[in-house]
Amino acid sequence: MLQDDAEGGGGVALKDLDDILSESIRRNGESLVAVLQDIQEHYNYLPERALRSLSRKTGVPLIDIYRVATFYNSFSLVPRGKHQIVVCAGTTCHVRGASKVTEEISRVLGIGPGQVSADGNFSLDTVNCLGCCAFAPVMVVDGEYHGNLTPAKTRKILTSLKAKWLLPAGEADERGLVDDGDAEETEGA
Amino acid sequence: MTVTPKRLRAPEDLTVLRQSLVDRTDDRKPRIAVCGDTGCAVCGSLGLASSFKEIIERRGLKDRVGLKVTGCLGFCEQGPVVLVFPGEIFYRKVGPGDVEEIIDRTVLGGELVERLLYRDPITGQKLPRCSDLPFYKNQTRVLLEGNWRIDPNDIYDYIARGGYSAVAKALYEMTPEDVISEVKEARLRGRGGAGFPTGLKWEICRKTKGDTKYVVCNADEGDPGAFMDRSLLEGNPHSVLEGMIIAGIGIGARHGVIYVRAEYPTAVVKIRNAIEQASELGLLGENILGSDFSFDVTISKGAGAFVCGEETALLLSAEGKVGEPRQKPPFPAEKGYKGKPTVINNVETFANVPLIIKNGAAEYRRVGTEKSGGTKIFCLVGKVNNTGLVEVPLGITLREIIFGIGGGIKNGKRFKAVQTGGPSGGCLPEQMLDLKVDFEELSRAGSIMGSGGMIVMDEDTCVVDIARYFLQFLKSESCGKCFSCREGINRMLEIVEGIAAGEGSPEDLDLLEELACAVKDASMCGLGQTSANPVLSTLRYFRDEYLAHVELKKCPAAVCRALIRFQIDENLCTGCGICRKECPAEAIEGERRKPHTIDPNRCMKCGVCMEVCKFGAITKS
Incomplete structure (x- = not known):
């Protein structure tokens, strides 16, 4: 299940997110895996807000992003431990x-x-x-x-x-x- | 080596550069190679390398002593490993405290540091040189030779040893058809596991019509217990790039992609660095060596999925999509990466190609069997004395590898089985030890060559547990597309778990066999088709052990927890109390200095007590 971030603790600053997504999409084009890797590298997991934002930016339905995110072992939808x-x-x-x-x-x-x-x-x-x-x-x-x-x-x-x-x-x-x-x-x- | 990069515009430029480098290589002075591969790094080799560097610089020896942090030197068991040239002196388990002495006594003084030498466990003799050690002496190191001598971060080191001359030859002395027929003639077969003839694959792709074609390198080494491809990528990345460029020349492709698995971050760094260096010199990019041939290579990182080792799944994953296999045909040679004709080969296959082009197919085929030329790298691991990376000619026997090179079984135990081919392979018993290692023989025996994992098991390994382990693995890695694989593996696992829990019946074995055959026949991709091998091979060779589980409710190897018991021998127990203290289940009772007892109802069978007992008073049966 996707976990939405509450504001504050563990939440993602939106400005940051926008830059990361734009930069990653520019570099990786259509490769969803590579973009998700960039997101995870930055936030240590795949925050729901980032996936929703990615879907809006690229026009790829959220369900397809979710499918890639759950197919591969190295992606996590919840924050990993410190x-x-x-x-x-x-x-x-x-x-x-x-x-x-x-x-x-x-x-x-x-x-x-x-x-x-x-x-x-x-x-x-x-x-x-x-x-x-x-x-x-x-x-x-x-x-x-x-x-x-x-x-x-x-x-x-x-x-x-x-x-x-x-x-x-x-x-x-x-x-x-x-x-x-x-x-x-x-x-x- | 510090050289200002200058674009090479003709094959003569490469020759001139190589000649200028030969005089500058540090081959002429004494030099030290420190293994920087993950295995040795685990025991501190990188810190060791910094100590060498620091001391060499501090004492002003930089011009007299060479130092290299290399890829895997092979003998992981003895890590951290250090080699001193000339003489190929082999030092084992080297610590930071040994650095100064190695420099003074061996590198500068030409003497040996006795205590760091390898001791033959049988004769007790100290063996100073690699060529004396049975582990190395019985190998045929052609591909791995580079790992000993080459600094993987330095393209000039590779060029000085003849690197990229095969590209020059393929471009200026051969037609693309010549390149393909040379590879066919060499009888090179895919090292990824299935053993498809590489030259034939290239030929099909060359003949397929299309403006854009791709060369893809499969570096998704997913078999647990296998790290050959990682060692090549980290130890000699340019040899893989060179092989890819030659494939590009052969099939007429101008783009290459290396698909590397997520767990290999160091390999990604090394290969990225290699691509940059090759591009700077014009060995990648537009008009390579002044010819009209252009080729570039990009990296695609996997995200952790075993099924992506299957070629159609890998190609989708490399595009950044879900890596689900699809029906073949069309084969990738016709419809592959981004829907274009694609040649996809494994890392080790590409690393063989420069050797074939440089020395010719006839020379290459001097090693190997009638049907498959060359060597194969194996990861010899498990309950074997000499764990490490070994390269042998195809056609060698399992016995020669496990006993000749591997030095036999650890702790004087009995050999039970060797597992080849990872989760798609099988377990072969003692009576198969004289089997010749090649694609056909292994598959006839119920296993597969696979990418090269070779896991040795002793009498303390339970084959039911091994079957359970692989089924568990395959269950979580099955993509779920085919019903037979998704559900079949699950049901097989349930049956095997039942057997391990002591709840199986003899009929279960027949059902298991039937189910295994159904999964094998009805699944679409390699994962499903081979998923029955661990079950079928253990049933075929170790049926007695299964029967002991289902009829006698005993696990002969004392592994399956439901069927074993831990006991304390009251004659040996001194009542020291350490087992009582360490037991996580508080299942051990007893007064100080009096024999202790284990409460079988509370015991979790974790084995901690047996591990901490200094008197060998605890046994399991």
Whole structure:
């Protein structure tokens, strides 16, 4: 379902939107996928208002835009979390225990794959393959890779990250809560 | 290399440029290659590369020591990997603390740093050179050779090694018909999986009438467990571009499109950079090398849909529409991108083309089988000792790949199956290990060559679980257009889930087989037609394991949760309490220093207890 934005929180400044759409349509012509990618890159999801506006500007019926937006895995109609956790669900990761890792993440964060936490702080997604099978199972937290995971190791990494994220800005460093060194985590396995 | 770009207006300009570059390449001085591919980057190779750069600059060694961040060097298992030339010294698991020592002792001093060398797990011997390592020694690295030597960000590095000379040859020494017949003669077959003869595809497209034609490169590598195409795009992007230009010359197209999947942002950056550099030199654009042939290449980014690997779906998706397959014929060679005649080939196929044109079909065919020439790149992954990217001649046996190059199964376990071809392929058992790897043999055995994923499974892998995994995958990726695929995969999944849950009956196996055949026969595109392979191949070779699930209600590999139990051996348990503390279900009880027990009703079978127990007291059965 499309989610309309209330004014304010998470809402899209219309002026911004107009510029982004015009520029993207100019560059990408008829390619809906490319325009939607530009919108998502800017807003971190596809806001309903942006899709409606795109439909008005291009004359493409909203239902056709909606069809493209829901056909592809990488588009999201709801805002993604401030911190994004992606677990690889490729075959190698699967035979090396990725589903147990995903379950453990769900337990620590209280959200399932495809969901965003109620406070909007983090989201969990699975992808088909990240292509670093030598270090399976793998998860990526805000762009940083963690490999050779086990449920216990995953819990350790996420518990410390979560504590850091939930602290008011600035306090994390003072309290010495830093990421588990990724190089350390993947070594020696 | 810093050279001021100057447009090349004739083939002689390219020759002159290459000759001037040969003297300037850093091949003549000692040099270091740091693997910058995703696998090594996961364990910190990019930071490592910056340390090398910083130290080389700080100590004023820039003129004496060369440094390159390359594409995938292949042996991902040992990452971060560093190679030192001359001598192809292979250093493994290199950390920032090793940088200074490598520069001083190996690059400047010519000695080895013993502790960073690869140790043969069987003989215990330290092996310094790539050519000594069984992983490399048993491969035939033709395409991947470039990844070792070329800086993917530098077109001059590619030109210095003969790059783009195949374009010059195709333009000035051959007719388009010659180009096509050379590719036909080489017996090059599509590396994307189906193995259609590339030259024939080009010929059909050339003969189709039309003013505008397109060359499309399929870089939508969607099979989980496969990253060959990404490694080529990131490690040697110009070889792919060169192949596309030659295809353009062959069929008479002046536009090319590379369709890259959304999950490969680095590949997009590298290929975009390569296009810019080639355009600056006049190797792309109007009147290439002064000829009357013009060709440009644009990038189209996918948005995550497995079905877009199917060519008709890919072409629609590249236009920015919903990627739903359509009926063939008409084939893309007649009606493809934007409705125009189109040649669509996979990344690896294009990367082979410059080799064929440059060295001739006869030379190319010295490797490979009677029906298919050349090598194939595989991603050897899973429960195998040497995980990585391997290139082998077509016709090699599975055993040679898995045991000769891969070094056998991890942790001394038993080999159970190898899965090729991703979700469209099948699982092959031990008795098929001497099968020759080529398009026909694999398909006769119930699997497919696919794009090159090769996932090794050991005795701890359950084939019912694997069938369930692939069906789940295909269920979410089926576009839903054909009833047989949309509903058939769903029903197959239900049956397999029932079997895994211990609720199956022997009749279910027959029903599953019948359903699988129906889905195979009645679906329109490749996704549906091959979706039954994981089920049919596991039923064919591992029926006993299915029977154990449905008759004995046991999972022999101890994977299917409904059929297994975790237990604590009271003789081994010391009562340390760590499992009790870590158990997320609070299912473990026991007093300190006394044997603990697991409450089977509360146990979620997550396996955390088994992982944290230091005494091996917890088993599953």
